[in-house]
Amino acid sequence: MSGGPRIDDWSTGAEAIVYQSCAACSATQYFRRSFCAGCGAPGPVEKRASGEGVVYATSLVVRAATPEARAHVPYNIILVDAAEGFRMMAHGDNDLKIGDRVTARYARFTGRLIPYFARTKS
Amino acid sequence: MSFITGVGLTSFGRHEGSSTLDLMSKAAELAIADAGLKRAEIDGVLCGYSTVQPHIMLATVFAEHFGIKPSYAHAVQVGGATGLAMTMLAHTIVEAGLARHVLVVSGENRLTGQSRDAAIQALAQVGHPEYEMPLGPTIPAYYGLVASRYMHEYGVSEEGLAEFAVLMRDNAADHPGAQFRDRITVNDVMNSKPVALPLKLLDCCPVSDGGAAFVVSREPTSGIGVRVRGCAQAHTHQYVTTLPQFDAMGAAMSLKRASTASGVAIGDVRYAGIYDSFTITLAMLLEELGLAERGEAAARVRSGHFSRDGEMPLNTHGGLLSYGHCGVGGAMAHLVETQLQMTGRAGNRQVRDASIALLHGDGGVLSSHVSMFLERVR
Numbered sequence: 001m002s003g004g005p006r007i008d009d010w011s012t013g014a015e016a017i018v019y020q021s022c023a024a025c026s027a028t029q030y031f032r033r034s035f036c037a038g039c040g041a042p043g044p045v046e047k048r049a050s051g052e053g054v055v056y057a058t059s060l061v062v063r064a065a066t067p068e069a070r071a072h073v074p075y076n077i078i079l080v081d082a083a084e085g086f087r088m089m090a091h092g093d094n095d096l097k098i099g100d101r102v103t104a105r106y107a108r109f110t111g112r113l114i115p116y117f118a119r120t121k122s
Numbered sequence: 123m124s125f126i127t128g129v130g131l132t133s134f135g136r137h138e139g140s141s142t143l144d145l146m147s148k149a150a151e152l153a154i155a156d157a158g159l160k161r162a163e164i165d166g167v168l169c170g171y172s173t174v175q176p177h178i179m180l181a182t183v184f185a186e187h188f189g190i191k192p193s194y195a196h197a198v199q200v201g202g203a204t205g206l207a208m209t210m211l212a213h214t215i216v217e218a219g220l221a222r223h224v225l226v227v228s229g230e231n232r233l234t235g236q237s238r239d240a241a242i243q244a245l246a247q248v249g250h251p252e253y254e255m256p257l258g259p260t261i262p263a264y265y266g267l268v269a270s271r272y273m274h275e276y277g278v279s280e281e282g283l284a285e286f287a288v289l290m291r292d293n294a295a296d297h298p299g300a301q302f303r304d305r306i307t308v309n310d311v312m313n314s315k316p317v318a319l320p321l322k323l324l325d326c327c328p329v330s331d332g333g334a335a336f337v338v339s340r341e342p343t344s345g346i347g348v349r350v351r352g353c354a355q356a357h358t359h360q361y362v363t364t365l366p367q368f369d370a371m372g373a374a375m376s377l378k379r380a381s382t383a384s385g386v387a388i389g390d391v392r393y394a395g396i397y398d399s400f401t402i403t404l405a406m407l408l409e410e411l412g413l414a415e416r417g418e419a420a421a422r423v424r425s426g427h428f429s430r431d432g433e434m435p436l437n438t439h440g441g442l443l444s445y446g447h448c449g450v451g452g453a454m455a456h457l458v459e460t461q462l463q464m465t466g467r468a469g470n471r472q473v474r475d476a477s478i479a480l481l482h483g484d485g486g487v488l489s490s491h492v493s494m495f496l497e498r499v500r
Binding site: 011030031032056057058059060061062063064065066067069072074075077078079087088089090091098099109110112114 | 239242243250252253254256257258259260262263264266267268269270271274315316317318319320321361362363364
């Protein structure tokens with residue numbers, strides 16, 4: 001049960017970052033569920049995120065685990081604090097620093113669509 | 123009350139041709155003999171898991187193979203925290219009178235039983251299947267993310283983290299069972315191959331074959347007893363994406379609960395066995411647990427505080443970073459070494475005073491924590 005229609009996001013191949021917002025406690029969550037993990041209320045509302053955020057952490061992967069991923073090394077795995085209040089994992093430019101303001105676009109990685117962040121152009 | 127009455131540990135590294143059950147059996151045999159018991163006296167079995175030999179009933183597969191018929195047996199899975207979680211459960215089972223001698227055992231041919239890629243892939247599954255795994259993260263990348271943030275917040279440097287790898291290698295140099303025994307320098311760590319920056323190869327524990335076991339009993343079976351004073355857990359999250367703020371992490375929480383359960387304070391501790399999958403893991407846990415101030419753990423390594431003859435000897439067998447990491451048995455080696463230290467049997471690695479010890483395990487990405495206080499009693 002969801003509080004609105006399910007919006008496709010990058011995990012299903014659509015160029016979008018989607019999060020859920022709880023009407024009862026106003027918590028936001030990124031991992032999709034049929035309830036709010038904060039208060040348990042059913043039907044959090046799905047919303048499309050702006051793609052704006054701030055870099056929380058980075059790790060440049062040089063040693064990948066699969067032959068498919070190895071074709072992409074080095075790739076920068078980052079955690080981004082989204083403007084809407086949730087945190088997400090994504091890829092980003094290799095020179096991103098913690099605290100950088102970033103904007104999402106989309107890239108291909110091992111044959112799949114993934115969110116990719118670069119510094120926000122001011 | 124419960125006591126760690128016997129310990130068994132194989133060497134870690136390559137055990138070509140040894141299966142998970144072979145390594146479990148070898149460690150179990152050593153632990154039971156060390157406790158001065160016969161196989162038939164073991165009435166409880168707790169085991170971990172093996173990524174090489176996944177099974178829905180590993181404890182009974184092992185019991186059948188080993189030739190024992192326990193009245194209590196099952197497997198436990200909490201990632202890297204499994205060893206201490208099993209010990210906590212064995213303690214509880216023994217205290218409840220459900221069993222007299224619980225064998226806690228794990229082993230895995232993680233190095234030679236599968237390709238390195240398969241090992242890395244199996245472990246990376248602690249990530250979120252839809253929102254993390256498609257991005258190609260690895261376990262070092264999860265900890266690399268944590269490291270980058272921790273370094274940013276507390277001013278820890280890569281050279282500082284490298285100190286922990288050097289210390290663990292110094293310790294391992296004196297243990298014939300350790301996988302890596304050649305001493306290294308901070309420069310060696312800094313110049314080692316990048317894996318998931320800021321973590322480099324020598325910041326990461328190796329993949330190993332090996333086995334570890336111990337017996338948890340209601341009464342000591344020899345002159346010196348190593349008593350479980352109290353233990354506790356905390357589970358705050360699963361995925362690195364949902365990691366809490368550093369001041370609300372699980373290690374401090376589980377430590378506080380273990381202190382309450384045991385009446386032992388962090389200041390009473392004389393020896394520490396702390397989970398060290400990566401240099402950052404060890405640095406963070408030491409600071410979380412109050413064995414160093416935030417951002418100060420590396421300086422304490424440099425000053426000799428955590429050395430064998432220092433104030434707080436730490437993982438004197440070499441830890442996961444240098445003794446090796448064979449999965450669940452990896453962190454069980456910390457407890458084996460602690461028991462040897464507490465009973466004065468650590469040979470050339472013996473510390474002056476290991477009368478009260480703290481053990482801490484971490485599973486996932488600092489997700490699951492188990493803290494435990496042990497005390498030597500005569």
